[in-house]
Amino acid sequence: xxxxxxxxxxxxxxxxxxxxxxxxxxxxxxxxxxxxxxxxxxxxxxxxxxxxxxxxxxxxxxxxxxxxxxxxxxxxxxxxxxxxxxxxxxxxxxxxxxxxxxxxxxxxxxxxxxxxxxxxxxxxxxxxxxxxxxxxxxxxxxxxxxxxxxxxxxxxxxxxxxxxxxxxxxxxxxxxxxxxxxxxxxxxxxxxxxxxxxxxxxxxxxxxxxxxxxxxxxxxxxxxxxxxxxxxxxxxxxxxxxxxxxxxxxxxxxxxxxxxxxxxxxxxxxxxxxxxxxxxxxxxxxxxxxxxxxxxxxxxxxxxxxxxxxxxxxxxxxxxxxxxxxxxxxxxxxxxxxxxxxxxxxxxxxxxxxxxxxxxxxxxxxxxxxxxxxxxxxxxxxxxxxxxxxxxxxxxxxxxxxxxxxxxxxxxxxxxxxxxxxxxxxxxxxxxxxxxxxxxxxxxxxxxxxxxxxxxxxxxxxxxxxxxxxxxxxxxxxxxxxxxxxxxxxxxxxxxxxxxxxxxxxxxxxxxxxxxxxxxxxxxxxxxxxxxxxxxxxxxxxxxxxxxxxxxxxxxxxxxxxxxxxxxxxxxxxxxxxxxxxxxxxxxxxxxxxxxxxxxxxxxxxxxxxxxxxxxxxxxxxxxxxxxxxxxxxxxxxxxxxxxxxxxxxxxxxxxxxxxxxxxxxxxxxxxxxxxxxxxxxxxxxxxxxxxxxxxxxxxxxxxxxxxxxxxxxxxxxxxxxxxxxxxxxxxxxxxxxxxxxxxxxxxxxxxxxxxxxxxxxxxxxxxxxxxxxxxxxxxxxxxxxxxxxxxxxxxxxxxxxxxxxxxxxxxxxxxxxxxxxxxxxxxxxxxxxxx
Amino acid sequence: xxxxxxxxxxxxxxxxxxxxxxxxxxxxxxxxxxxxxxxxxxxxxxxxxxxxxxxxxxxxxxxxxxxxxxxxxxxxxxxxxxxxxxxxxxxxxxxxxxxxxxxxxxxxxxxxxxxxxxxxxxxxxxxx
Ligand code: SRM
Ligand SMILES: Cc1cc2nc3c(=O)[nH]c(=O)nc-3n(C[C@H](O)[C@H](O)[C@H](O)COP(=O)(O)OP(=O)(O)OC[C@H]3O[C@@H](n4cnc5c(N)ncnc54)[C@H](O)[C@@H]3O)c2cc1C
Ligand code: SF4
Ligand code: FES
Numbered sequence: 021x022x023x024x025x026x027x028x029x030x031x032x033x034x035x036x037x038x039x040x041x042x043x044x045x046x047x048x049x050x051x052x053x054x055x056x057x058x059x060x061x062x063x064x065x066x067x068x069x070x071x072x073x074x075x076x077x078x079x080x081x082x083x084x085x086x087x088x089x090x091x092x093x094x095x096x097x098x099x100x101x102x103x104x105x106x107x108x109x110x111x112x113x114x115x116x117x118x119x120x121x122x123x124x125x126x127x128x129x130x131x132x133x134x135x136x137x138x139x140x141x142x143x144x145x146x147x148x149x150x151x152x153x154x155x156x157x158x159x160x161x162x163x164x165x166x167x168x169x170x171x172x173x174x175x176x177x178x179x180x181x182x183x184x185x186x187x188x189x190x191x192x193x194x195x196x197x198x199x200x201x202x203x204x205x206x207x208x209x210x211x212x213x214x215x216x217x218x219x220x221x222x223x224x225x226x227x228x229x230x231x232x233x234x235x236x237x238x239x240x241x242x243x244x245x246x247x248x249x250x251x252x253x254x255x256x257x258x259x260x261x262x263x264x265x266x267x268x269x270x271x272x273x274x275x276x277x278x279x280x281x282x283x284x285x286x287x288x289x290x291x292x293x294x295x296x297x298x299x300x301x302x303x304x305x306x307x308x309x310x311x312x313x314x315x316x317x318x319x320x321x322x323x324x325x326x327x328x329x330x331x332x333x334x335x336x337x338x339x340x341x342x343x344x345x346x347x348x349x350x351x352x353x354x355x356x357x358x359x360x361x362x363x364x365x366x367x368x369x370x371x372x373x374x375x376x377x378x379x380x381x382x383x384x385x386x387x388x389x390x391x392x393x394x395x396x397x398x399x400x401x402x403x404x405x406x407x408x409x410x411x412x413x414x415x416x417x418x419x420x421x422x423x424x425x426x427x428x429x430x431x432x433x434x435x436x437x438x439x440x441x442x443x444x445x446x447x448x449x450x451x452x453x454x455x456x457x458x459x460x461x462x463x464x465x466x467x468x469x470x471x472x473x474x475x476x477x478x479x480x481x482x483x484x485x486x487x488x489x490x491x492x493x494x495x496x497x498x499x500x501x502x503x504x505x506x507x508x509x510x511x512x513x514x515x516x517x518x519x520x521x522x523x524x525x526x527x528x529x530x531x532x533x534x535x536x537x538x539x540x541x542x543x544x545x546x547x548x549x550x551x552x553x554x555x556x557x558x559x560x561x562x563x564x565x566x567x568x569x570x571x572x573x574x575x576x577x578x579x580x581x582x583x584x585x586x587x588x589x590x591x592x593x594x595x596x597x598x599x600x601x602x603x604x605x606x607x608x609x610x611x612x613x614x615x616x617x618x619x620x621x622x623x624x625x626x627x628x629x630x631x632x633x634x635x636x637x638x639x640x641x642x643x644x645x646x647x648x649x650x651x652x653x654x655x656x657x658x659x660x661x662x663x664x665x666x667x668x669x670x671x672x673x674x675x676x677x678x679x680x681x682x683x684x685x686x687x688x689x690x691x692x693x694x695x696x697x698x699x700x701x702x703x704x705x706x707x708x709x710x711x712x713x714x715x716x717x718x719x720x721x722x723x724x725x726x727x728x729x730x731x732x733x734x735x736x737x738x739x740x741x742x743x744x745x746x747x748x749x750x751x752x753x754x755x756x757x758x759x760x761x762x763x764x765x766x767x768x769x770x771x772x773x774x775x776x777x778x779x780x781x782x783x784x785x786x787x788x789x790x791x792x793x794x795x796x797x798x799x800x801x802x803x804x805x806x807x808x809x810x811x812x813x814x815x816x817x818x819x820x821x822x823x824x825x826x827x828x829x830x831x832x833x834x835x836x837x838x839x840x841x842x843x844x845x846x847x848x849x850x851x852x853x854x855x856x
Numbered sequence: 857x858x859x860x861x862x863x864x865x866x867x868x869x870x871x872x873x874x875x876x877x878x879x880x881x882x883x884x885x886x887x888x889x890x891x892x893x894x895x896x897x898x899x900x901x902x903x904x905x906x907x908x909x910x911x912x913x914x915x916x917x918x919x920x921x922x923x924x925x926x927x928x929x930x931x932x933x934x935x936x937x938x939x940x941x942x943x944x945x946x947x948x949x950x951x952x953x954x955x956x957x958x959x960x961x962x963x964x965x966x967x968x969x970x971x972x973x974x975x976x977x978x979x980x981x982x983x984x
Contacts, residue, residue, distance in 0.1 A: 507939070543887070543908070545936030546945035546952075571887035575932040575947035578888075583947055587927035830890075834902070835883035837893040841902075843921075843928050 034060030037301030038130030142235030167256030447478025557693030597682030598625030667704030676721030
């Protein structure tokens with residue numbers, strides 16, 4: 021019971037758009053005029069449906085949530101979750117849920133949509149699922165546990181997303197599409213064909229022009245899908261993704277106007293046929309259109325806020341351009357992508373069957389304006405094309421140059437060419453002008469602009485454009501972005517690297533003397549010393565145990581072992597490619613037993629011996645080296661492991677010897693010191709048992725050689741590696757990796773994995789391909805030579821250390837006494853020692 | 857060593873100072889640290905020795921025990937300077953401690969013990 025005299029606004033549905041309205045109400049100060057109650061049918065509070073698929077790749081419900089758990093309550097908003105609204109009484113201005121009746125003054129329907137399941141007999145069998153909510157994904161995950169194969173019905177955007185999820189759950193996956201191509205809404209026949217090739221190459225079967233007639237018991241699998249042409253397909257699990265339908269049931273039953281094919285009719289103020297009831301998001305039908313994207317929904321939320329608080333903002337439609345990565349394949353669609361809405365429009369098309377890239381532009385009859393565009397296989401032109409389209413910027417004299425392959429850098433529309441009204445972030449409606457005013461009001465870096473304007477905090481698609489606009493505007497205002505490494509060097513890591521190489525500087529003391537920041541003391545610090553140590557090692561590969569380099573290293577490098585939380589160290593010998601002889605396995609066991617070491621198989625296909633005392637390290641390594649082991653560099657910012665699958669030697673599917681290749685690669689690049697650690701994976705076929713696509717360098721065998729993927733990452737922010745070159749022979753593979761890695765070593769920032777480096781690289785993957793594959797900078801051979809120097813100068817650091825009495829002295833725990841450290845106390849668990 | 861630094865050392869009391877020889881110069885590592893056992897009136901104690909040849913002050917002795925990780929590891933940290941003061945960074949969680957007085961840069965309430973150490977010829981002597 022509310023005694024307040026405020027108007028009572030009720031929001032039905034707590035999805036992305038409903039939540040956005042709540043945020044707007046809070047931020048605008050409207051809560052002074054209105055009381056807000058929210059009903060959500062799901063048990064979770066609003067979450068990021070756009071990134072729903074990440075639920076399968078590590079983000080849990082909490083991480084996907086759009087706000088903190090107490091956000092609503094702390095602003096006095098009542099939020100009832102797991103409570104669906106079942107009817108509305110417009111005359112009495114009340115609504116009903118299964119728990120009771122509630123009054124309202126104004127009501128907002130934000131009920132979204134539901135996945136359409138075609139009326140096929142058998143569509144309600146166990147294991148027939150949809151892809152819309154977290155609960156749906158839980159159900160899919162559960163069903164996948166007892167399934168080997170999965171089929172997605174529907175080859176549109178969401179269908180492909182679902183297919184990727186099934187593939188991620190290790191199901192053999194097929195997509196069944198009714199139309200003659202995939203993504204019929206976004207791409208044309210050529211694009212669809214290319215998309216099909218790319219997706220089939222990923223091991224997903226694509227069946228087009230298939231209408232399912234019924235689903236029944238299968239023989240080998242749980243279900244059999246029978247198509248209208250009587251062909252059949254057996255599968256254990258089916259996900260329907262055949263389009264969405266607005267959840268307009270509530271509106272229908274209380275007599276509001278709905279469209280012929282569904283959707284609650286709204287006007288420019290987002291009001292339904294009852295002015296006290298508004299509708300926003302995917303449930304709303306505006307000018308005969310449903311907008312199945314989040315950005316238009318957010319615009320509607322802003323309009324609704326205005327309508328609820330007496331403002332005059334109106335909704336004027338929204339651009340449906342999209343940029344997506346589906347199953348790792350870029351797809352972009354801008355404006356009238358098919359060119360069928362603008363009579364007289366002209367088409368430009370570019371198709372490269374080798375690199376599998378398709379670009380199309382729809383241009384006005386006078387050749388001056390871009391009306392639409394379609395991209396498959398490479399979205400690097402998307403941002404530029406979108407700006408031409410959205411701002412009506414006049415096209416260059418030869419419009420074709422925008423989609424033709426370039427020998428130099430791709431023609432981009434510089435941030436200064438954009439008008440102030442240019443929309444930079446469509447999710448949050450942020451224009452170039454609003455970015456400029458944020459900067460003028462004091463935002464002095466990208467982070468500040470993001471939090472002030474919220475740009476790039478929605479779908480994230482505008483991130484690179486935002487960065488270039490912000491950088492440009494800051495520079496234009498004379499703001500210098502401080503890129504100093506630390507207080508000792510006013511240079512970036514890349515600049516220091518060049519200085520070291522050009523001047524042939526071989527020690528830290530020489531470098532800081534000649535190039536240290538003026539006024540700084542010359543001891544350095546724990547930022548610049550390891551960074552310089554790594555640069556020196558990448559350039560000259562002298563043993564890091566040499567006296568001049570010792571003080572530069574983190575303790576892990578100094579003692580060539582990783583320090584554990586109790587001050588003991590771990591021992592990780594190299595087990596190249598994960599292949600190990602029984603004899604060597606026995607030695608590892610014996611050494612671990614003798615020195616009381618905890619033994620574990622690592623995530624990198626090798627064996628880690630934990631709990632070694634500093635003073636025992638040389639003896640342990642002596643025994644390991646005698647048995648033929650060498651250091652695994654588990655401590656270094658350097659090559660860690662090359663993970664391999666068993667490959668063609670044993671596996672019935674293998675098409676190349678992945679183990680042999682992994683071992684050759686590991687032996688080639690071991691010892692390469694880099695800005696951060698580097699991991700490889702080599703799989704013997706497209707089933708990808710070595711998870712190569714999550715590595716800095718991923719290699720997947722093909723019938724003809726090797727496909728090379730680059731810049732993947734596991735860890736905190738997983739990133740799929742991108743396809744870089746196809747069907748390389750062995751030599752070509754080494755050469756490409758030589759160049760790639762050396763270019764990374766030269767230009768990356770300290771502690772920057774290849775993934776982050778790639779994301780910050782201006783020009784992106786295209787630029788990288790140009791430099792590495794087309795050698796546009798003419799430095800390919802030099803990079804190879806440099807790598808060869810590193811390879812030739814390799815020596816096992818541990819072997820070097822134990823044969824040098826001076827170096828061995830370092831491994832005494834105490835210089836004046838052989839007493840062991842009494843603070844290291846072990847206890848036993850599951851038959852092994854661990855820190856107490 | 858300054859009077860402030862001495863205040864922080866629970867083992868240094870006026871009139872009770874005794875010197876002991878710990879090791880030789882050859883045991884030290886230039887611009888880095890080593891650990892040694894020190895006998896104090898309250899029993900044995902682990903000390904980290906840092907050697908900065910050519911600097912106005914060449915030798916520092918500071919607690920080897922890292923209060924943040926509770927492990928004896930300070931001698932294995934990287935030596936550097938922050939705004940002109942010589943520091944060591946803990947190898948585990950990377951807090952910085954000033955060599956001069958043991959003050960932790962990141963947390964005012966934490967200070968390591970420091971001792972006065974000096975060369976007598978090639979020998980390293982320390983007051984305990
Ligand atoms: C031992 C091991 C865990 C295990 O028991 O399996 C391990 C242990 C450590 N990992 Fe790891 N990681 C191990 C495999 C991985 C993997 C899996 C893999 O390589 O396939 C990953 C994700 C893949 C990736 O890197 O992309 C992984 C991602 C990380 C990260 C996050 C990196 C990132 O880019 O986000 C760190 C932190 C860092 O490097 O800054 C880290 C750091 C560490 C450190 C070095 C933390 C530290 O500084 O003390 C751990 C100490 C290792 C030691 O003392 O020997 N470890 N770590 C694995 C050793 C593999 C090996 O044989 O060398
Ligand atoms: C896998 C996936 C990927 C997507 N990717 C993109 C993308 O890349 N870009 C993009 O722009 N869009 C994408 N979308 C679409 C985007 O998620 C939607 O446009 C957006 O979520 C619509 O927001 P909404 O609030 O209108 O609906 P929803 O987010 O669906 O929220 C509606 C909520 O209302 C609740 N509800 C319904 N009826 C009632 C009732 N009677 N009582 C109480 N609660 C009720 C529902 O349970 C639901 O929680 C994707 C969608 C999916 C499923
Ligand atoms: S990736 Fe390797 S192990 Fe897996 S199926 Fe292919 S060849 Fe066999
Ligand atoms: S366009 Fe989606 S976050 Fe900017």
